[in-house]
Structures are given as C-alpha cells and as structure tokens.
Amino acid sequence: MMAGEAIPGPQHELESGADYGQFVSAIPLMVRMARFGATNEAISYRDFHVGASAYAIKFDGSKPPVTLGGANYKPDQQTPKYCAEMDVVDHLEGNDYDQIVGSVVAGTTDPKAIKAVMGRVTPTLHPCHACQDKMAGSRLVTPDTIVITVGLENDVAQIHTFDDLQMIYELEERQGAQVMAPPVDLDLSNWARREQAFDVLMQMSADNDPVSAAQLVLSSTVALDS
Numbered sequence: 001m002m003a004g005e006a007i008p009g010p011q012h013e014l015e016s017g018a019d020y021g022q023f024v025s026a027i028p029l030m031v032r033m034a035r036f037g038a039t040n041e042a043i044s045y046r047d048f049h050v051g052a053s054a055y056a057i058k059f060d061g062s063k064p065p066v067t068l069g070g071a072n073y074k075p076d077q078q079t080p081k082y083c084a085e086m087d088v089v090d091h092l093e094g095n096d097y098d099q100i101v102g103s104v105v106a107g108t109t110d111p112k113a114i115k116a117v118m119g120r121v122t123p124t125l126h127p128c129h130a131c132q133d134k135m136a137g138s139r140l141v142t143p144d145t146i147v148i149t150v151g152l153e154n155d156v157a158q159i160h161t162f163d164d165l166q167m168i169y170e171l172e173e174r175q176g177a178q179v180m181a182p183p184v185d186l187d188l189s190n191w192a193r194r195e196q197a198f199d200v201l202m203q204m205s206a207d208n209d210p211v212s213a214a215q216l217v218l219s220s221t222v223a224l225d226s
C-alpha cells in the first residue's frame with residue numbers, strides 16, 4: 001500500500017523537456033570531468049585511459065540536472081572490460097535519472113592506439129561496440145542523446161547523436177565514403193560564443209529542434225563578435 005504518497009502536481013507532469021541551453025553550458029565542465037576520469041581514475045593494464053561524463057535529467061524535476069563522470073577499469077587481461085561509458089550509465093541508472101541529454105567521452109586521438117583497440121581508425125575515440133549495446137539497452141539513452149567524443153590532450157572532437165553513431169560504420173562500409181561527423185576544434189577557451197550561438201539559433205525559430213541546434217553549434221566554427 002502506497003499510503004501517504006504525494007500525487008505529483010500537474011506542473012511536474014509537464015516538466016519533461018530538457019533545457020538544452022543548460023546542457024550546452026555544461027559541456028566545458030563535462031569535458032573536464034571526462035578528462036579527469038581518464039587521467040586520475042582510469043585503470044588499464046595496457047595504459048588505455050578513457051574518461052566519460054554525462055548530463056542527465058529527471059523528468060518531474062524532483063532532482064536538478066546532474067553532470068556525472070566515470071572512467072574505464074581493466075586492471076588485467078582476464079578482467080572483463082568495464083568502459084568509462086558503462087560506468088556513467090550504471091551510476092545514473094542507479095540514481096534514478098530519466099534521460100541522458102548528452103555525454104562526453106575523452107580518450108586518445110592517436111590513430112594507431114585507436115586502431116589497436118577499436119579495429120578501425122576514427123579521428124576521436126568512439127564508444128566501443130559493447131558500450132553502444134549497453135547504451136542501446138539503457139532507458140536513459142535515446143536516439144537523440146548527443147555523444148561528444150573529444151581528445152584527452154587536445155580539443156579535437158566529433159559530435160554525433162547516438163542514432164548517428166549506430167549507423168555510421170555500416171553506412172561507411174556500404175558507401176565507401178566518410179559519413180561520420182568531421183572532426184572539429186571544440187575550442188573550450190571561448191565557450192561563451194557557442195552558448196550565444198545556441199541562444200540565437202533557438203530564438204530565430206520557435207519550432208527549432210534543440211538537438212539539431214546543439215549539434216550545429218557544437219560542430220561549427222563559431223565566430224560571433226562578443
């Protein structure tokens with residue numbers, strides 16, 4: 001019997017939208033958290049250090065949005081791999097959040113190191129197959145969840161939605177052309193320009209899709225006058 005449990009008011013039921021402006025503002029912090037995880041918390045017997053972070057929301061607003069970081073753990077060859085992305089998803093599921101609006105993965109951008117682990121060369125380190133399976137099975141990850149893959153030691157980044165990520169390799173094999181998002185310089189030193197650009201984009205049209213606007217702002221070289 002759930003005696004005494006408060007029935008959520010209508011204002012709570014309506015608050016299901018994510019604030020993408022807040023998410024865009026949180027990205028420099030998310031990148032720092034992901035890099036911190038890789039540098040200070042990751043354990044890898046072969047020195048392959050990866051960190052991740054995510055921005056998650058609770059639909060009814062009973063908890064404020066959160067930014068949470070994680071790191072990979074593989075102390076020896078025998079231990080099954082536990083990636084940074086898995087760490088973050090498990091923590092957020094355990095803490096009862098409803099949706100991951102976006103995530104950051106920070107790893108090497110060395111093509112040889114990426115090829116050795118992933119079997120293919122990509123400009124940044126993408127979530128591996130097992131991570132993508134885990135994300136696909138998580139109630140927190142939607143096709144629109146934005147995945148930012150960024151260098152540990154540089155601001156080279158690629159911006160995909162989770163839906164994009166799941167399709168690009170097969171498409172590239174089939175078409176023999178580059179389909180994945182081109183690498184961009186995230187240029188974290190002047191983030192206000194991207195926040196401004198996002199606001200401008202969203203104001204220009206009332207029915208602007210915030211996911212596409214965020215993707216566009218993150219993927220472009222933004223040069224607004226301050």
Ligand SMILES: [Zn+2]
Pocket residue numbers: 083084085127128129130131132
């Ligand atoms: Zn993985």
